[in-house]
Amino acid sequence: MRQLPGVLVVEDEPAIAELIAVNLRHNGFRPTWAMDGASAQRELDAVLPDVILLDWMLPGESGLSLAKRWRADARTKAVPIIMLTARGDETDRVAGLDAGADDYIVKPFSTKELLARVRAVLRRRAPEQAGGVVKVGALSLDSSTYRVSYNEQLLKLGPTEFKLLHYLMQNAERVHSRSRLLDKVWGDHVFIEERTVDVHVKRLREALGVNAGAMIETVRGAGYRLTAHTAQPVPSAVVIPAPAVVIPDSIRDPVPRQPWIADRSPQ
Numbered sequence: 001m002r003q004l005p006g007v008l009v010v011e012d013e014p015a016i017a018e019l020i021a022v023n024l025r026h027n028g029f030r031p032t033w034a035m036d037g038a039s040a041q042r043e044l045d046a047v048l049p050d051v052i053l054l055d056w057m058l059p060g061e062s063g064l065s066l067a068k069r070w071r072a073d074a075r076t077k078a079v080p081i082i083m084l085t086a087r088g089d090e091t092d093r094v095a096g097l098d099a100g101a102d103d104y105i106v107k108p109f110s111t112k113e114l115l116a117r118v119r120a121v122l123r124r125r126a127p128e129q130a131g132g133v134v135k136v137g138a139l140s141l142d143s144s145t146y147r148v149s150y151n152e153q154l155l156k157l158g159p160t161e162f163k164l165l166h167y168l169m170q171n172a173e174r175v176h177s178r179s180r181l182l183d184k185v186w187g188d189h190v191f192i193e194e195r196t197v198d199v200h201v202k203r204l205r206e207a208l209g210v211n212a213g214a215m216i217e218t219v220r221g222a223g224y225r226l227t228a229h230t231a232q233p234v235p236s237a238v239v240i241p242a243p244a245v246v247i248p249d250s251i252r253d254p255v256p257r258q259p260w261i262a263d264r265s266p267q
């Protein structure tokens with residue numbers, strides 16, 4: 001089961017914090033509350049939330065200064081921040097966004113608006129948390145059930161092919177270099193040759209079949225792109241050049257070759 005998205009609420013007024021927390025809890029989020037920057041920092045050191053709701057006017061370090069600091073910190077820089085504040089003029093709004101906030105809500109706000117904005121930043125920053133299904137053309141991928149289908153026909157993919165397709169679909173129509181795909185799909189801490197990407201793209205095209213497979217284009221000298229606008233189906237064997245490189249088995253292929261059952265979670 002997926003974990004509920006965690007929201008760190010940094011707010012010194014207990015009544016407002018409580019109101020926000022109750023609404024978040026009733027709408028499928030896991031709120032935690034910090035009264036000031038120091039306790040918020042302790043929370044962040046322990047567990048990274050999916051979103052931070054950050055009041056501007058706090059005792060001690062201001063929300064603005066905290067936003068700047070968290071944006072500069074490698075551990076927290078990718079966590080979306082929504083600033084909460086009574087200040088509504090344009091200069092302040094710009095200052096908040098310049099400090100690295102993703103969005104800005106002026107008090108008093110409706111809880112409906114707050115929830116909508118939390119969902120919106122989650123969709124932008126972590127699409128897999130905000131809703132399972134991504135669609136490109138006739139291709140559909142549901143990350144909560146691990147199902148992939150083309151024209152309503154279920155397809156079976158290996159776990160790496162699934163992750164690769166998920167990334168390409170979330171970033172469709174853009175060209176991705178092999179090193180970027182390695183970084184995004186395999187993780188930058190793993191030492192794998194770029195040729196591995198070609199192997200998995202080839203396997204992904206085979207699993208997708210001729211028509212859906214043709215949606216993954218090889219862009220010469222640049223990398224790969226998933227597009228809804230295919231010219232015509234191209235057999236994958238023609239598209240992929242196979243450089244004669246000898247790779248030790250230990251790094252050639254981190255994924256076993258067994259067919260993957262689409263409706264089971266990967267390891």
Ligand code: CA
Binds near residue numbers: 013056058
């Ligand atoms: Ca305050």
